Amino acid sequence: MNQKNDLGYATVIKDLGGMDYRTISENMSRMGFKMNHNTARNDFLRAMSKLAKEICEMYEIPLHKDDIYTVSKDPRFQDSMGSLIQMLETLSVE
Numbered sequence: 613m614n615q616k617n618d619l620g621y622a623t624v625i626k627d628l629g630g631m632d633y634r635t636i637s638e639n640m641s642r643m644g645f646k647m648n649h650n651t652a653r654n655d656f657l658r659a660m661s662k663l664a665k666e667i668c669e670m671y672e673i674p675l676h677k678d679d680i681y682t683v684s685k686d687p688r689f690q691d692s693m694g695s696l697i698q699m700l701e702t703l704s705v706e
Contacts, residue, residue, distance in 0.1 A: 630694070631650040632649075633649040633650075633653045633656070634649040634652075636649075636652040636656075637649045637651065637652040640652070656683055657681070657685060660684035660685070660689065660690060660693065661680055661683075661684040662679055663684070663693055664680045664683040664684045664689060665680050668680065670682075
């Protein structure tokens, strides 16, 4: 899955268990939650925006709502959130 951004493409690395938006929507629909790939993308970006907002507040970085959304779409931010989740999962196993 590729989502074009000014800074490149946000891609999902399947080797790490990631799914593209279409796969997410198909799985959710099979589980009884009707969803299309646009909804999956919007929900994902909404969640990324919440993380970006909290991080900016934690570091006292004043950003406008539009800037937070831009951060949430940045492939570098998304990759760093994936790395953080992987690290937390590793710590919780030990």
